[in-house]
Amino acid sequence: MEKNKGVVVSVGAGTLQYDFIERLKNRGYVVAAFGKGKNSKEAIRLCDFFKEIDTADADGAINWLDGLNMSITAIGSYAGGVAIRTLQILANYYNLITAIPEQLIIGMNKAEQQRMYVKYGLSDILTYSCDEITRDSNLLHAEENYIIKPAIGRGSNGVEIVTGKEIIKKLGDKQLGSGDIIQTMMCGTEYRMLLMVQGGKIKLLAPVRRTSFKKTFFLGRLEVSFSDYDRLREHAQKLIEKLQIRNTIIKYDVIVDDETINLIEMDIGVGGGVYFKKYISKVLNTDLMEKYIDLICDREIPEMKFEKKNLVMDYVYNESCFPVEYDLLNCKKKIEKICGKSVLIPNELHPEKKGGFYSNADFIFTVIYDRNGSEPDKLNDYVNYNLLRKC
Numbered sequence: 001m002e003k004n005k006g007v008v009v010s011v012g013a014g015t016l017q018y019d020f021i022e023r024l025k026n027r028g029y030v031v032a033a034f035g036k037g038k039n040s041k042e043a044i045r046l047c048d049f050f051k052e053i054d055t056a057d058a059d060g061a062i063n064w065l066d067g068l069n070m071s072i073t074a075i076g077s078y079a080g081g082v083a084i085r086t087l088q089i090l091a092n093y094y095n096l097i098t099a100i101p102e103q104l105i106i107g108m109n110k111a112e113q114q115r116m117y118v119k120y121g122l123s124d125i126l127t128y129s130c131d132e133i134t135r136d137s138n139l140l141h142a143e144e145n146y147i148i149k150p151a152i153g154r155g156s157n158g159v160e161i162v163t164g165k166e167i168i169k170k171l172g173d174k175q176l177g178s179g180d181i182i183q184t185m186m187c188g189t190e191y192r193m194l195l196m197v198q199g200g201k202i203k204l205l206a207p208v209r210r211t212s213f214k215k216t217f218f219l220g221r222l223e224v225s226f227s228d229y230d231r232l233r234e235h236a237q238k239l240i241e242k243l244q245i246r247n248t249i250i251k252y253d254v255i256v257d258d259e260t261i262n263l264i265e266m267d268i269g270v271g272g273g274v275y276f277k278k279y280i281s282k283v284l285n286t287d288l289m290e291k292y293i294d295l296i297c298d299r300e301i302p303e304m305k306f307e308k309k310n311l312v313m314d315y316v317y318n319e320s321c322f323p324v325e326y327d328l329l330n331c332k333k334k335i336e337k338i339c340g341k342s343v344l345i346p347n348e349l350h351p352e353k354k355g356g357f358y359s360n361a362d363f364i365f366t367v368i369y370d371r372n373g374s375e376p377d378k379l380n381d382y383v384n385y386n387l388l389r390k391c
Contacts, residue, residue, distance in 0.1 A: 006074075007031070007049070007070045007071065008031055008032075009033070009065065009076070009090065010047070010075075010076060011035075011061075011076070012078075013034065013035035013039045014038045014039055016274050017035070018040050020293075021046045021047060022046055029297075030048045030049075032047065034064065035053070035054075051064045055081075058086040058093075074096060074097075074298070075090050076292065077269070077270050078289070080270045080273060085105060088269055091269065092105070096296075097247045098248050110265055111181045114127040120243065122238065122262075122263040125183050125262050125264070127182070128182045130177060130180055131178070134171055142165040142168075144184075145162070145185045146164060146167060146182050146183060148180055149181060149183070150180060188258075189209060189227070190209070190255050191208060191232065191255075192253055193252050195236055196301070197245050197249075198301055203291075203301050203302070205236050209223050210253070211376045213380070218317070218357070218360050219315045220376050221315070221376040226309075231261060232254070232256070248268055248295075249270065250268050251266065252265065252267070271292065277289070279368055282308060283306055283308050284304050284307060285308055286304060291304070312370075314367050315360075315366050315380075316380050317364060318355065318364055320355060320384070320390070323390075324389060324390060325388075326352065326364070326383075326389065327387075328344060330387070334387060338382065339367065339379065341369065342367050342368065343367070343368040345368070346364070349361065352388075364383075
């Protein structure tokens, strides 16, 4: 057990933060956490200090933490969303090892993010507001495809592909508003990257190819692919240098074609969802959460290698319009007869209690297994037809 002075702060105290807080306590850290809404009683019980403050309220968090009159030595989050900007603000306010340049603290606004990526040569994706298109419709080409998405949103909810002509019509019919943005559409292979940087050096670069689920923008399958690794590493090095990154973890999405790599969006300081990081841990055959804690607490981490490159992670959704239930142990037993040894990770938010799915966050569980030539969506079909029961 490590004996440490000062406080490690957890931005969030929900179910998805429980493991993070527990690991900190097991190491002997003093833990302060804040969150509002879906807090976990078990997570709160582990904390030395807790305050009900919204994870979007950076000022409120600072006022509370300053009032503890204790040194803040690290800050982390294993969740995301609105917590990301708060995490960044607090890391800079307390001048922690994971502080980032102020210009990078732009929150979840995709339009502001994309403008920054273009500025630093990390993307060629053009982004327009609805007002810009209304003022000058010649910015769009009538027959070309574009992507409409919420300026602030997560889980690929509300994303659609339309032509320039259709966008003009939607604007005329008042179907789009100030909360929507329009982006040029890029074709290629999409990767969900995980980057860990310490002392300005790459300690982990995970190139995870992303396959969408059944004609949606939602996550269908994730699998490590080294087909474009050299180019992706060169792009990651450029990202580190241009944005002056020193010590942090970043989840970011890129799309790769024969000529370019375009950065779509990124979360600095969090590293994507819990389930994504559990998959990376399995592929690395290491505990990524422990490495994350080492990073934010300024302890040396090694350069990580991939030991189980054949593992994939499939997302399973409830395709019916009604709530369902399932037996996890029975699902594991039946799935292993088809896929071999598997790891099932249930969604802690239990979306099976509602019908259908509306974003990435609505998957029932994920399954990690050796790909063995299996096709995306096949597992989802099997589970829906054989293992889910109507409530």
